[in-house]
Amino acid sequence: MKLRIFAAASLFITAACSQAPAEPSALTEGTWTLDGSASELSYVSIKADEIAEINTFETVSGNVTAEGTATIEIDLASVSTGVDIRNERMRDVLFVVADNPSATVTAQIDPAPFKTLGLGESTKTTLDGTLALKGVEAPFQAEVTVTRAGPDRVLAVSDAPVIVDASRYELVDGLAQLQELAGLPSITPVVPVTFSLVFER
Secondary structure: OHHHHHHHHHHHHHHHHHOOOOOOOOOOOOOEEEOHHHOEEEEEEEEOOOEEEEEEEOOEEEEEOOOOEEEEEEEHHHEEOOOHHHHHHHHHHHHOOOOOOEEEEEEEOOOHHHOOOOOOOEEEEEEEEEEEEOOEEEEEEEEEEEEEEEOOEEEEEEOOOEEEEHHHHOOHHHHHHHHHHHOOOOEOOEEEEEEEEEEEO
């Protein structure tokens, strides 16, 4: 009896050890959802020609389909500048969130470079997209590094800031009002935007 038990146990262990760990499925399979709590989208504003301040959007959402269609929604009311009255002015004067609650980023990604990306591996890509803000759409380009952080987790980080010009989105009048309210000599209308986005399948 003991011999049979030992033999059965040996066969079980051998079978278990002989099974290679399953390879994670390709990144091009399934839909990827943005993990807003682990992601960051920020920009740097410059006032009086020399004072730089970091601002963030605390609420972003979105997804990337298996076909490579990416959509990111930015909750404009979630803008955070570190100062309550400035947050209020950004919401009400610049973005007018009552009429424009969100900005939308869309892009079509070529899935091919990501098909064989293994765990811990990274690849660089150029992202051609469109930013829709206050009823205006304008193209942008971003250099991005994509890292497979887990079987079902991906990190996309901007390699360089994306330059956004307020004049392309009819934000110049709002900036002028902000400048007057704050008693500033100037607010630079061009801002660099950076991002670190985490997606889960």
